[in-house]
Amino acid sequence: MRASLDRAQLHNILIVQYTLLARYGDAIEIGREALRLLGVHVPKHDWRAALDGELATYRRLLRGRPIASLANEPELEDPEKRVALELLSNMVVPARYTDSASISSSSTRSCPG
Numbered sequence: 001m002r003a004s005l006d007r008a009q010l011h012n013i014l015i016v017q018y019t020l021l022a023r024y025g026d027a028i029e030i031g032r033e034a035l036r037l038l039g040v041h042v043p044k045h046d047w048r049a050a051l052d053g054e055l056a057t058y059r060r061l062l063r064g065r066p067i068a069s070l071a072n073e074p075e076l077e078d079p080e081k082r083v084a085l086e087l088l089s090n091m092v093v094p095a096r097y098t099d100s101a102s103i104s105s106s107s108t109r110s111c112p113g
Helices: 002-020 024-037 047-062 067-072 079-096 103-109
Strands: none
Touching: 002 024, 002 079, 024 079
16 A cells, blocks of 8 residues: 555645646646545546535534534544545645536545544
8 A cells, every 4th residue: 555655645746736837637637546546536527416425424523513623633643644635635726727626525535534
């Protein structure tokens, strides 16, 4: 699995590079590929339904706690989940300029605990 993690981190560099070059679609596609390496699926279609499902899971996991309460939780230590969150974070800008709002649905799924 270390090879997949290393490849995902290299893809992350490409996401940033493509974003800086305004190649937003390429940034999203390479990001999807990197996330797949880490076992995170980002749907190309029907993302609204996927987002709704992930938000429901997120609310269930919070169990009514305010988001601010997460500051008291232990820091995420799983390297794959950390890289997945970094990938998703770097995909936000290119997603804004493309039809890739599906990135939101994966951000809740990548670190359920």
